[in-house]
Amino acid sequence: MGLIEDAKEAVRLVQKIDNMELYRKILDLQSEAIELIEKLKEKDRTITKLKTALSLKGKLICEHSAYWLKNEKNETVDGPFCTRCFDVERNPCRLVQKSTPRQGCETVQCPNCKVQFPNFMIADYLSKH
Ligand SMILES: [Zn+2]
Numbered sequence: 452m453g454l455i456e457d458a459k460e461a462v463r464l465v466q467k468i469d470n471m472e473l474y475r476k477i478l479d480l481q482s483e484a485i486e487l488i489e490k491l492k493e494k495d496r497t498i499t500k501l502k503t504a505l506s507l508k509g510k511l512i513c514e515h516s517a518y519w520l521k522n523e524k525n526e527t528v529d530g531p532f533c534t535r536c537f538d539v540e541r542n543p544c545r546l547v548q549k550s551t552p553r554q555g556c557e558t559v560q561c562p563n564c565k566v567q568f569p570n571f572m573i574a575d576y577l578s579k580h
Pocket of ligand 1 (some may be wrong): 533534535536544561562563564565566
């Protein structure tokens, strides 16, 4: 039985005893257990993110104001990634094309931190991949 199921069972059993103080204590414990499980899930997500960042660290190359993952033949295999999101949050966030025809140049944007900047090289790469 899992923690939540055990807590529900404890609540059910305490209801039979008819002890309000014990019943409230068990409900508090159940709430704390749910909170702890949520915190553990959040930590798992953080660990997964950091593992991904660690596997990329040292392999990313900064070119044209973005990070790129390249193979031994210097061919791009992934990216471009936002430099700010990776440097600050260790979040490899892909840049996307954002057209701005009025300015007459191609603009790219990070969907996470929303930074956008004109960059023909990245926009050209994104339009072909
Ligand atoms: Zn970003």
